[in-house]
Amino acid sequence: MRCEDATDRLFDLASDDFLSKDPQVLAHLEACSECRRTVAHATRAWSLLGAAQEPVADSTAMRERFDALLENQVRKSLAPWNGRRALAAAAALIVTLAAGVLIGRQFPAVGKQDASYMTAMRQGMSEMRELLTQALIQQDVASERIKGVSAAGRIDDPRAELLTAVLDTLMHDADVNVRLASLRALERFRERPAVRQGIVRALGREESPLVTIALIDFVVDAKDDLAIETLRQLAGDTARDAAVRETAAAAAAQLLQGGV
Amino acid sequence: MTRLVLVFVVLVGIGSRAAAQGADPISIALADPSRPATVNIALWAGVVSIVAVDNGAVVIDATTAQRSSPGQRRAGGRSATGGGVGRGADASGLTRLQPPAGVEISEANNVVTIRGPLGERVDLDIRVPVRTNLKLTKSAQGPTNSPGVVTVRGLDGDIEIRTNAGTITLEDVSGSVVAHSSNGSIIATVRRVTPDRPMAFTSYNGSVDVTLPRSVKANFFLQSSRGDVFTDFDVQKQRGGSGGTGEGATRRSDDRAIRATVNGGGPDIELRTYAANVYLRRGN
Numbered sequence: 144m145r146c147e148d149a150t151d152r153l154f155d156l157a158s159d160d161f162l163s164k165d166p167q168v169l170a171h172l173e174a175c176s177e178c179r180r181t182v183a184h185a186t187r188a189w190s191l192l193g194a195a196q197e198p199v200a201d202s203t204a205m206r207e208r209f210d211a212l213l214e215n216q217v218r219k220s221l222a223p224w225n226g227r228r229a230l231a232a233a234a235a236l237i238v239t240l241a242a243g244v245l246i247g248r249q250f251p252a253v254g255k256q257d258a259s260y261m262t263a264m265r266q267g268m269s270e271m272r273e274l275l276t277q278a279l280i281q282q283d284v285a286s287e288r289i290k291g292v293s294a295a296g297r298i299d300d301p302r303a304e305l306l307t308a309v310l311d312t313l314m315h316d317a318d319v320n321v322r323l324a325s326l327r328a329l330e331r332f333r334e335r336p337a338v339r340q341g342i343v344r345a346l347g348r349e350e351s352p353l354v355t356i357a358l359i360d361f362v363v364d365a366k367d368d369l370a371i372e373t374l375r376q377l378a379g380d381t382a383r384d385a386a387v388r389e390t391a392a393a394a395a396a397q398l399l400q401g402g403v
Numbered sequence: 404m405t406r407l408v409l410v411f412v413v414l415v416g417i418g419s420r421a422a423a424q425g426a427d428p429i430s431i432a433l434a435d436p437s438r439p440a441t442v443n444i445a446l447w448a449g450v451v452s453i454v455a456v457d458n459g460a461v462v463i464d465a466t467t468a469q470r471s472s473p474g475q476r477r478a479g480g481r482s483a484t485g486g487g488v489g490r491g492a493d494a495s496g497l498t499r500l501q502p503p504a505g506v507e508i509s510e511a512n513n514v515v516t517i518r519g520p521l522g523e524r525v526d527l528d529i530r531v532p533v534r535t536n537l538k539l540t541k542s543a544q545g546p547t548n549s550p551g552v553v554t555v556r557g558l559d560g561d562i563e564i565r566t567n568a569g570t571i572t573l574e575d576v577s578g579s580v581v582a583h584s585s586n587g588s589i590i591a592t593v594r595r596v597t598p599d600r601p602m603a604f605t606s607y608n609g610s611v612d613v614t615l616p617r618s619v620k621a622n623f624f625l626q627s628s629r630g631d632v633f634t635d636f637d638v639q640k641q642r643g644g645s646g647g648t649g650e651g652a653t654r655r656s657d658d659r660a661i662r663a664t665v666n667g668g669g670p671d672i673e674l675r676t677y678a679a680n681v682y683l684r685r686g687n
Contacts, residue, residue: 284536285563285581289601293671317540318565319583320603323673327624351585353607353677356628384607386677 273298273305280308288316289324296328306332310341319351326357333365343370346377352384359387359394368398428464428528431510436460438513439534439560446519448543448551448568450526455533455557461515464528465506526551536560536578543567552587559595570609584609588679592686596621603673610679614686620669625661627681632674634683638663 172179276298279291295301295309306329313325332338342365346358355377362370377383377391433440436459444451506525507518519525531537535558541551544567552570555562559577566584573580573591579600582589588609596602596619604611610630615621617636625632641662674681 284561286579286600293601320581320605
């Protein structure tokens, strides 16, 4: 394993106990002091942020550095998204933030402002997690894209941009399995109007019978009567698979009766 | 540093499998044998066998086995690049006298790309290094137009296979697998899984039969709409979907979907089919 491979997994290393599971990573870390430092910083940052219950030390310089990183590095460097570069940049941001946290702890506490700062910091980390998730969705490897959309489905109250990315994946990804994973990720957010509208659009354009039937299940589960017209069109489309037509017809009838 | 090898293999299909012809196998040396190889294959149709061997090259044996329909043999298509016609040459308006099936093979920076011509069946027998990532797509619709199974043996890497017809068989593979066959079954034996990597094995009309290491940690999504789900893993079923359901709601999808964890849970692994059975087996 080379340094760039370890860097690609930095998010995993820093956010959970993946480190203990992969002997390749362990072997590489034993031989590479630079990667050891990188992983240690990132892991330390996640640990500090996850465990912190009380306000920690702060400084104006630290806050400025944090804001500048979010505004300049993430929102400019990572747009437009570019797979590995985005992941690497986001990983670098985590390491920089970790260094900031460690430096910041050297300063004495400054009082009430720390609580608001920690809130801002947690919000920043949440946004960073969403950005990393969005970067995964752009990866070339299908299992990474599945990982990305699945991670999106586990985020509480994600931003509209992230859900739009998942919807876009549902509608355009070439891989059936990635589209199915995207659909499952959206289940938690099926009450959002944008998600409902996106699902109906996807239903009208989906060609795979397996995904189409999964989409039909989704709109029935959501009792989404906005899908009735699309379901009727599917039911009457003789070019479609017979099971798709039957399922669509039954779903339209069910929704017309209020979804019961 | 980027090295590019471009090879055009010109094969002549004679019209029946018995009369199939091919060229000698082509050996593509990797730019850096110490790194994993990546093999990207895009075919219209054909039987594909990919076997891992202990060498630093990708060896490709391509054979045409079936002629396409007359409408697909008109000049101007990609296959017009074969038979001595330069790549991209304009052959529109001309009649091809002896239609070739051109297979384009290229290598750049450890990535070997193999492309078959649209409308032509090409059978591939490929030997690759063990550490190889594979991405294979077969685009022909329907079993009658798209014969051929895909067999992969011994690879260790990211394996992605997508086909509209034909069974996918994965034997003794490691890494991560994302596989789909619309009209064929999926039979897979995974010896070792990459930690923290989701996997998916899905079919529409075929069965899904997957053997995973008994120590695998995973969150499973198992579904057969018209069949049954079988396993010998000690699974812990989870109630409902990730988003939960309203009481009394009519649950179409969850009528047949099973969410379960094994060995404490881990990355998501999906096994799904519409029309046949799902088998999740515990390996060694």
